Amino acid sequence: MDNFNLNESYHLIVDKLVSWYKVLITMLPNMLLSIILLIIFYFISKLVRSLVKKGVQSFIHNLALVKLIGTLSFFIIFSIGIFISLSVLKLDKAVTSLLAGAGVVGLALSFAFQDSATNFISGVFMAVRKPFKIDDVIETADEMGIVKHINLRNVIMYSFNGQEVIIPNKDVYQNKVRNYSALAHRRIELNCGVTYDADLEKVIKVGEEAIKSLDFVSKSKETNIFFNEYGGSSINFTLYFWIETNDQPGFLKARNDALIALKKAFDKNDIGIPFPIRTLEFKPNQFNKALKSISIENSSTKENNNNDTK
Known part of the structure; x- marks a missing residue:
């Protein structure tokens, strides 16, 4: 078997x-x-x-x-x-x-790997569209700095505070991007105010001439002052001018020098930049009532002090 x-x-x-x-x-x-x-x-x-x-x-x-x-x-x-x-x-x-x-x-x-895939696809789209390049100054996802590396996962840039910032591509692609290096010039806006008794036409002439005299201000574009509102203690205006640079340090230096030049020009021409002032207006009856109430309070306070002394 x-x-x-x-x-x-x-x-x-x-x-x-x-x-x-x-x-x-x-x-x-x-x-x-x-x-x-x-x-x-x-x-x-x-x-x-x-x-x-x-x-x-x-x-x-x-x-x-x-x-x-x-x-x-x-x-x-x-x-x-x-x-x-x-x-x-x-x-x-x-x-x-x-x-x-x-x-x-x-x-x-x-x-x-949903997030990784989203970053990867966003990186592909950004590589095709090329919204910015290396060494551009950009602002995106609440961060501003100089772009140093671009890959298929993230964008690495150096902030002006000396920090390295790594931003996922999906955050860059889904948010607006301000590219300050895309153009060779940049506009600066200065907000200021003058006293109510100032000659407004003189303010425009003095302010615009003071800014135009600066070396870094673009001569090919206009420098303008536009009044925009009656403020609490001043007539407010905005000064617009252009500079032939797009880097952040140059922007900050130009804005600083323009503020100094505008203040000097106004002081030289007796144009005042007022402090905040509040004017309190009382009707006569209300004013008398307020004085009586204050005098009553003072007298009662004195009586209390005398009683305490005794």
Whole structure:
């Protein structure tokens, strides 16, 4: 009985190996064809990657993005070659399973790395649009500074307080960006006020001439003073002028010098910049009542003090 089982097992194994051998011989041409297809698609993928990188470099100057696009093109073409090779081997079910598995894995990764994916996609869009470049002075996401590094995940800039600020790309892409370096000039606005008895036409003439005389003020653009309101103690105006620089230190220095020049010019021409003043107006009856109440309070206070002394 044992010999019979042993012989039967032996024949089953032999038959299985023979059947596999026959299948191998039958599939051998397809296997060779699939290997050849993989080799061909590998070289095609490399060629496509180099062509894509050369084409993309003409309008995208971000090296990391160029490499990424080239790598993606390589894997897309080579993946197509893998699926075709599996189809040649009549492994269509395996292809379907791979696609389904890739979809499930992609969905899981999209939830797990949602923020990273958002930063990455924002970085791609920013690399294409190029809203700013290295060494530009920008203001975004409540931060202002000089851009030092731009990658596919974040923007690194140095603030004017001497700090390194790292901002995720999604925060930059989803918020407004002020690029102070985009243009070669910048406008400065100064708010000030003069006394009510001042000659307003003289204020305009003196103020504009004082600012125009400064070396850093643009001569190609207008310098203007516009009055805008009657304030509590002054007639307020805004002074507008342009400077031929776009860096922050130059802006601060220009604003400082303009304030000094405007004050000197007003002092020289007897134009006053008033302190805040409040005028209290009482009607006669109300004023008399207020005095009586104050005198009554004083007298009662004195009586209390005398009683305490006794």
